[in-house]
Amino acid sequence: MSAVLGAISGVASLTLITLIHLALTRSAESPGDQGWLPLAFAGACFFVLFTQVTSNVVLVRLSQATAARLRYELCSKIIVAPLPTLESVGQYRLLATLNNDVGSITAALASFPSVCANAMVLVCGLIYLATLSLPLAAGTILMAALGVAMFLGGLRIADKSLRQAREDQDEVVKQLRAMVHGIKELKGNTTRCLDFVYEVLLPADSRMRHSLIRGQSIQGFSHSWGRLFLFIGIGLLLFVWPRLATVSTATLTGYTLTILYLTYPLDGILGWLPAYHSASISINKIEALGLMIDQPERQSSAALPNRFRSIHLQDITYQHQSHGELNFELGPIDLQLKAGEVTFIAGGNGSGKTTLAKVLTGLYLPATGSITWDGREISDRNRNDFRQLFSTVFVEGHLFDRLLGIELQQDRLQHWTKLLGIEDKVDLETGRLHQHKLSRGQHKRLALLVAALDDRPIFVFDEWAAEQDPGFKQTFYHEIVPELKRCGKTVLAITHDDRFFDLADQVVKLVDGKLLETPSENTPANQDIRQLSLHTETSRRAA
Numbered sequence: 001m002s003a004v005l006g007a008i009s010g011v012a013s014l015t016l017i018t019l020i021h022l023a024l025t026r027s028a029e030s031p032g033d034q035g036w037l038p039l040a041f042a043g044a045c046f047f048v049l050f051t052q053v054t055s056n057v058v059l060v061r062l063s064q065a066t067a068a069r070l071r072y073e074l075c076s077k078i079i080v081a082p083l084p085t086l087e088s089v090g091q092y093r094l095l096a097t098l099n100n101d102v103g104s105i106t107a108a109l110a111s112f113p114s115v116c117a118n119a120m121v122l123v124c125g126l127i128y129l130a131t132l133s134l135p136l137a138a139g140t141i142l143m144a145a146l147g148v149a150m151f152l153g154g155l156r157i158a159d160k161s162l163r164q165a166r167e168d169q170d171e172v173v174k175q176l177r178a179m180v181h182g183i184k185e186l187k188g189n190t191t192r193c194l195d196f197v198y199e200v201l202l203p204a205d206s207r208m209r210h211s212l213i214r215g216q217s218i219q220g221f222s223h224s225w226g227r228l229f230l231f232i233g234i235g236l237l238l239f240v241w242p243r244l245a246t247v248s249t250a251t252l253t254g255y256t257l258t259i260l261y262l263t264y265p266l267d268g269i270l271g272w273l274p275a276y277h278s279a280s281i282s283i284n285k286i287e288a289l290g291l292m293i294d295q296p297e298r299q300s301s302a303a304l305p306n307r308f309r310s311i312h313l314q315d316i317t318y319q320h321q322s323h324g325e326l327n328f329e330l331g332p333i334d335l336q337l338k339a340g341e342v343t344f345i346a347g348g349n350g351s352g353k354t355t356l357a358k359v360l361t362g363l364y365l366p367a368t369g370s371i372t373w374d375g376r377e378i379s380d381r382n383r384n385d386f387r388q389l390f391s392t393v394f395v396e397g398h399l400f401d402r403l404l405g406i407e408l409q410q411d412r413l414q415h416w417t418k419l420l421g422i423e424d425k426v427d428l429e430t431g432r433l434h435q436h437k438l439s440r441g442q443h444k445r446l447a448l449l450v451a452a453l454d455d456r457p458i459f460v461f462d463e464w465a466a467e468q469d470p471g472f473k474q475t476f477y478h479e480i481v482p483e484l485k486r487c488g489k490t491v492l493a494i495t496h497d498d499r500f501f502d503l504a505d506q507v508v509k510l511v512d513g514k515l516l517e518t519p520s521e522n523t524p525a526n527q528d529i530r531q532l533s534l535h536t537e538t539s540r541r542a543a
């Protein structure tokens with residue numbers, strides 16, 4: 001509709017020019033007698049305005065709807081894609097595509113009506129030329145076609161550089177994100193900051209700049225070269241045609257002026273082609289990303305599982321790959337979680353605790369082995385349902401600024417904000433979380449509040465207490481964990497706080513991805529760990 005309206009507005013513009021021409025002729029022949037021309041002129045003006053405005057409004061709606069749909073489709077794919085796939089694609093690529101690629105498609109669409117109007121003016125102008133002289137019109141079309149072909153050839157040559165520039169842009173976005181996230185580290189160390197700017201950021205930016213300069217220079221050159229063909233046509237018309245045939249000065253002038261006039265719409269169309277070209281690069285990029293992350297997982301049924309008896313991990317292994325190479329292997333792991341029990345996972349840095357928690361919560365798919373939930377094996381069919389069993393607080397967890405998917409219960413909200421000492425960080429009426437200027441410890445307390453209000457059967461805490469002050473550590477281990485246990489919740493906590501190990505029903509230790517021991521409640525190994533931690537706690541207090 002927008003294209004048709006744009007084309008109609010092109011015809012209406014030509015009508016305006018014809019009316020102006022008529023008015024000038026008539027005023028020369030019979031001054032003061034314009035007849036119906038003023039009325040027709042006003043009507044044509046209104047028609048041009050109407051078609052242009054309508055065409056633009058239709059197109060703005062279309063381009064914005066297209067951008068919104070692209071963003072929505074990408075977001076949906078991202079949400080249902082497996083976590084390891086998203087981790088390997090990288091946040092910076094996702095953001096570059098969501099921001100820049102969708103933007104360049106919208107920009108190309110936005111100037112489409114003027115392209116249609118220009119195309120219509122061009123067609124009408126060529127028809128008019130044909131009425132003056134058919135062979136000349138054919139010659140003009142030939143020259144214009146040659147010009148456009150030159151331009152398209154140039155675009156093809158520029159294509160490689162422009163695609164490379166788009167790839168380089170991913171790296172620039174990655175480094176800009178690194179700069180924003182690492183601003184504290186850069187401010188505090190001038191050498192590091194200079195190194196980052198001159199060795200990392202500027203080289204990445206300069207690679208993108210050079211690819212862009214190369215691509216856009218070729219585009220600019222081919223644009224000018226393509227345009228030149230029209231002037232070559234005019235030159236032939238002025239200097240060669242009069243030698244070959246007798247031609248009146250009036251026809252020659254009319255012809256030349258029309259061709260000159262047509263260079264503007266032709267320019268408009270040629271000028272739009274680079275935008276179209278970069279939109280097509282963006283479409284490829286979106287498709288490539290879509291393909292990379294297009295492994296949708298089955299989504300959950302609406303009902304949340306509110307109970308479970310046990311979860312059993314049997315011979316579970318998981319592998320972290322990096323650039324096709326094995327980075328880390330977890331397992332084989334055998335572990336059982338029982339309803340209402342508290343399990344602590346201990347182990348050195350990089351021993352695989354978080355990886356195990358992600359496998360256990362269904363975020364990572366095990367490479368081998370099986371997870372059973374009350375006797376049912378977890379598969380693609382029920383994995384998303386299984387995930388709904390967990391309230392999690394991971395180390396790198398994100399806090400949304402409001403309570404999402406949680407029905408606000410004032411008494412529970414007040415109870416937990418008081419227990420966590422964050423009454424001033426939550427709007428008790430709306431449940432909005434005040435995230436400004438939160439300390440790391442407060443950030444984690446808010447995350448725990450969200451998990452507690454989520455109220456799933458199993459709570460997973462990844463080194464939650466690590467950033468809490470000693471007093472609040474005690475609150476966590478002696479009040480929060482026992483309260484959750486009293487409410488029948490299962491708690492799985494990754495922790496280095498061995499002095500609290502005696503509070504757990506089960507302590508498992510990971511070393512290089514392997515379970516050192518998987519003791520049940522009363523096994524000697526578990527008692528040893530408890531005695532060890534009791535001893536540590538007694539010595540600490542005595543000291």
Ligand SMILES: Nc1ncnc2c1ncn2[C@@H]1O[C@H](COP(=O)(O)OP(=O)(O)OP(=O)(O)O)[C@@H](O)[C@H]1O
Nearest residue numbers: 087320321322327328348349350351352353354355
């Ligand atoms: N997304 C990933 N891609 C590749 N390797 C990873 C990824 N995540 C973790 N690893 C690697 O897996 C190993 C285990 O990491 P994990 O985070 O599970 O350890 P952790 O025991 O929780 O450590 P910490 O106590 O330091 O938090 C590490 O060597 C880490 O480099």
